[in-house]
Amino acid sequence: MSFLPDIEGRQVMALAAKEFRDRMRNRWVLAVALVFAVFSLVISYFGAAAQGQLGPRSIEFVIASLVSLVIYLIPLIALLLGFDAIVGERERGSLDLLLALPITRLELLLGKYLGLAAALTLSTLAGFALVAGLLWRQFGWAGLYQYLGFMLSSVLLGLAFLSLALLLSVLARERSKASGLAIALWFGFVLVFDLLILGLLVASGGEWGGQALAYVLLLNPTDVFRILNVFSLDQVRSLYGLASIVPPALANPWLMGGAMLAWIAAPLALASWRFKP
Template sequence: MTSHIGTVARKEFDDAGRSKLLWALIGLLVGIVVIGYAAIWYTADDVTAAEMLSFLGFPLQTIVPIAALIAGYMAVVGERRSGSIKLLLGLPPNRTDVVFGKLLGRMAVVAAAVVLAFLVALVLSAVLFGGVPIVDWLGFAAVTLLFGVAFAGLAVGVSAAVATRGKSMALVVGIYMLLVALWELVTAGPYYLVYGEGPPVEAETWYLLLEQFNPMSAYTTLASETVEGTVPPFTFQYGLESFEASQLTPAERYAGAGDAPFFLQDWFGVVVLLCWLVVPVAIGYYRFQKTDL
């Protein structure tokens, strides 16, 4: 059977690329890069081009997931809402082509936005700071690209799993709020109830593994490994664990003898981001295949 995933992906890239809201977010992302570089260059005399990259970590982890979620949350459910899904499936593309074609198309849009932002950063680094830390730049760009497509996969998976725009929006907004605003409550809160105190710096392995699976933390851990300086995670803090603990990676907080287990190592953040890409898509694909349209 001939696959039409590429055809659907090209159409999705064109359709998503015409979204005014998405282009506004892309403009905001590029604008933040420009403003950040100009502001640091103007106000600080001792910042290097390599150190400048770490300053981009905070705005990137804020804007990239939002742009990716907006790019993907209507990918499949939008076709169902308009009724065009029946027409689309009446043509050569089947349900597999639709889900994975839309996934590739929306991922390509997010990737284009991230690449554009990093190309702007490359030019500004050369012009304002007199050099380009090419190894750091490539590593940071690759991590941010994976971060963005992971959230795009999450959004497309949700879109394929539900039947209405409202449910898709509610789920992606709810998941984003969980990861950013409620993560400490749902992880450190139960820890406090079990042990009668907040998680210490050297916490139990199960808790550190749970912390490792927040894609925001996985991204900042990986980003901090690729640039000079530390990229702090953009998550709300409620005081259930110390500020010192919240700034350390799971590997740094491991209390056991010897090195931390592999699932707490910094590189495992790549696996975490891939899980946030693959698992929602798999769930959404399964539900979409079983849905009576």
């Protein structure tokens, strides 16, 4: 007896290809790539203007400047991309038609996710590729692997919020409710979560929780992304001032990478369980 779900790979890939083609056809990938390219180039080139310098100061400071851009934009884009993946089909009346085909609900969910993930990944990498070229021209290959790691972690952050978006799309019965939940989720993770932790620290004079409070950051994928990039670079770590707050154990990139993968897998698993008939 097998405990693994019976998944037909060809069905999943066919659904993913259709979803990806739809995003390419409506120019979604191009639009997002242009947004990332413009913002990342402006931030990279003018980020050191306050110090009287134009152009990238260093690869580390470019990453430090782009971390905030990624945290604000990528989760929002991923949520807006995937919030209506299932509930939108339900409202249009096409969900029953899709499920009448020889595919399972899990195959439909995975196909939707993979197609949207491919579109999001392509747009993210294409948007940041111009900055990679700028850094390579100025600094050569030395240290460029750090920027490539930043790009990879940005993709993982987007995939985590895309998983959350599909979970919301499965849970919601109306598209309007799904969109409202997506915006609320963005506010909660990107803005409110860190403010609450900061408020607790200030209210307790820094005595509440100690370093154990830092592990609460694992409950927020944006904080996992921030730690993953901050602790990989010495200059960035000192710039953000997290060295005295986050314990060295969390500086392990494999641990943070595993936490990010968990944020991708867990919402998808919950969505699959909730999507059962």
